[in-house]
Amino acid sequence: MPPRATPQLEAVYTAVESGRDHPNAQQVWERVRRHLPAVSLSTVYRNLDKLARLGRLRVLRLDSGVGLYDAVGRTHDHFVCEQCSLVIDVELQSVPVESENRLRGHRVLRQSTLMYGVCGDCGADSGAGAIRS
Ligand SMILES: [Zn+2]
Ligand SMILES: [Zn+2]
Numbered sequence: 001m002p003p004r005a006t007p008q009l010e011a012v013y014t015a016v017e018s019g020r021d022h023p024n025a026q027q028v029w030e031r032v033r034r035h036l037p038a039v040s041l042s043t044v045y046r047n048l049d050k051l052a053r054l055g056r057l058r059v060l061r062l063d064s065g066v067g068l069y070d071a072v073g074r075t076h077d078h079f080v081c082e083q084c085s086l087v088i089d090v091e092l093q094s095v096p097v098e099s100e101n102r103l104r105g106h107r108v109l110r111q112s113t114l115m116y117g118v119c120g121d122c123g124a125d126s127g128a129g130a131i132r133s
Pocket of ligand 1: 083
């Protein structure tokens, strides 16, 4: 990183990247504090914003307003369980032909789909008698 790659910035990035579990800012803060005990939550927020602007992190904004962070690597989409907030990486086909026709004249640089539903643990079959492991 050319100018001003602070230890906080790298620690925040590592906390997101190493987990691969789409942590929220609070969870990132807890991880960063193990290495940098003095870091404040607002510093973590500032560095998360910065990393997103630099294109190193992706922010998934949930309907609830909570932001989840994801390291940018291969392109993938997400499934979100509305009951337990589990976020799962899924890989979808690229833009369907039909949408491509509607996008004529525009160039897609990135694609991000958020799917909402109920995960297997929360009982995809309406929940009746679902066994939680
Ligand atoms: Zn769930
Ligand atoms: Zn992801």
